[in-house]
Amino acid sequence: MSEYLKIDDIHKDFSGLKVLTGINLTIAQRERHAVIGPNGAGKTTLFNIISGKFRPSRGAILFKGTDISRKPPHVLNRHGLSRSFQITNIFQDLSVFDNVLSGVRSKYGLKYHFFRRPDRDRRIVEEVRALVEEVGLKEVMHLPASALSYGQQRALEIAIALSTSPELILLDEPTAGMTREETAQCIRMIDRVIADRTLLIIEHDMDVVFSLADRISVLHYGTIIATGRPEEIRNDQRVKDAYLGEG
Amino acid sequence: MKTVKAGPYLTAAGLFALMAAAPFVIKPYHLNMLTEIIIFALYAVSYNLLLGYAGLLSFGHAMFFGMGAFSVAVGLIHIPGLGLGEVILLALAVATLTGLAAGLLLLRHKGSYFALLTLAFNALFYAVATKWHEITGGDDGLSITRPDLNLGFTSLPMASLENFYYFTLVVVGLIILFCWYFTKTAMGQSVLMMRENEERMKFLGYNTNVNRLILFTFTGALAGVAGAFYTLHFQFCSQSAISIDMTTTVLLMTFVGGTGTFMGPVLGAFVFIILQNYLSDITDRWPLFMGLIFIFMVLFVPGGLSQLAGKIKDLVVGKKEGAAALSAQGGNHE
């Protein structure tokens, strides 16, 4: 399927302020696509619209052929779409295990059950452990999330996003605020856990972008000014102007 | 880790055994008080599922308590031959429906607005109970006689204080035990998540509106059962069962006992009923003292008596064991 995710003429205004002015983007299945652009270009707003937090003012988003642009987040999650947040958005007082459990049990429909304990379901528990291990948090599995270091919390953020086993995953600046070393480690982890899922990632760090992405889109003042393979983007004059203009 | 899991059940079994022995050692006056404590413990536990676990402040919990209480009184008066079990089920059904209807209307709002609306709705229920003499007895209230418990092969007379005490202990006690279990179940954990980070939950496939409605209805049903036992216990029900004072009572119990733990409200109900009985002998201004204690708690001990007890325990036993207990709790999944 070449039109796995199709973003069709998405506009968004906030009481008159035009943040997105006609975004068009098509992403293929198993593609790893990065969205870059200066601050305030509208990257996070675009993510908020794709993931159902905001409704677009105009336009449609087709995911595997169905328009998902006006559906609430919890419905989108069941369609197989999940996201992480730029500002760490985890369950601070719950343990790492319970944080990841929240998504895994949701996937198995164990959300509102009055009698079953999710922590007694072998299949679910195994899956949580595996995921916690995969993101490198095994040692701190039973600590409350608030006790983790910043880097660990970022890893947990990604683990939660993965916990519902989405096929399309949106990562919003996963390495924001990390040291160089942490970033490198994080990229390797993301590369591993994404495996053959489809990835849409917002990132500032060009090392991350060029090592992870198959294709890159540049967002500038609410529109996409260029889309292409990393080497094409690197040499694109408009992109250079946009970034130089900002710096 | 198997021993850790058995812990709460052992504690519960011990508590049950102790309570079962009570009629042999204490006077009828105190047995009456103990029955009342068990009933109010359920009421407070149900309230804490809203306040402590979900972070929802409602000033309308007496709606459900009162609907349960009136269902029993009205049911026994107007439906001849209604049994003990049936009348409690009737109260449960009425309170559940009330919870569902109120929840649908009120849960669209959050925070302060929700608190205000619950208070206003409670006032509506109170006004109706006061004015609708023919059904509720108005200011005079309704008197009933407890029906006997039909066990099929034999019938257990409920006129006996001891028998009713045991009946309350078993039924209400088991419901409270289920409430504890509930906090570990998928739904119970979802409630905790909702308080922690409702937004993230939505992105994990949870419909938090449904979540909240289910919880609100459930706690309403529990309060309704507590109300049913309240009428059965006093063999009387008046509009005070559905008044704002009855909401204040449960708020004081829950908060003074502590919203942070499951057992806090049980402790709160215990302390409240004891204080009510003894302080009211000394001074008729005891509600004033309860109120002052409440304000003191809100200002200085927001975790209530159970937080205070935890701190004292830490001082005596030492921090180390306290920390170990905490990690044992966290390690439930082993």
Added chain:
Amino acid sequence: MNEYLVFFLHGLAYAGLLFLISSGLTLVFGMMNVLNFAHATMYMLGAYFSYTLLQYTDNFWLSVVVCPLLLFVIGALIERVFLRRVHVYGHLHELLITFGLAYVITEGVKWIWGNYPLAMTIGGLLGETVEILGTAYPVYRIFIFLCAVLVGVIMALILYKTRLGIILRAAVNDSEMVNALGVNVPRVFTGVFAFGAALSGFAGVIAGPLLTTYPGMANDILIDAFVVIVVGGFGSLGGAVVASLLIGELQSFGVLLFPRLSVALVYLLMAAVLIIKPSGLFGEEQ
């Protein structure tokens, strides 16, 4: 015909009291985001203070001046001592503390003045009746309504015509911004809270001779004031005016036309508004 006029005027008097209370409540909520459950106890204290003062001085006008001042001080103390302390714990604790204060004040009133109704009489011109369209009508009820109109006009003038008003309205929208402009926001909050308490106390002073003074009076009017806020819309002064009139008249004519249903009427109105327009008649959609 005259009967309807009398009940209409009754409705206006009650609407006046409701406005005096709900306007302070809605102002404090709009600005500080605190729903003050103790707001109506200020009204009750106003009535009781006035009762005691009248026993010693027999000068109603003195009560009108002194009691609101006392409640201004009490309001400021409540904001400074209690609210500010629990502010860090969040809204839940702010609600709880005002609820606790309302409870304790009510119990305190029962202790000091007794748990029974007290009656006040008013002499002079205010105790007279006046002929309106051939019907004798008590001057006092008209006085109450005029007081509310006067307060409403003064409030509107302050809010929309003065520099202070600009600051206050800005604080509703964005307190951080106002802080950045060099205005001492905590002091503005204390002032607004105390002003609300004084207004509520003033309502109590003038309500005393009309309604009886009793320990349940706070709760009774608090519920009606809440309904006013729900119907009018949270934080809207114009909404408070319209909803006060609506509910005042509904209460009054409810007693006349549907005596059996009268207690439920205001709630039915509230439920209808909640279903049709959850943000209230003049509230902004969230």
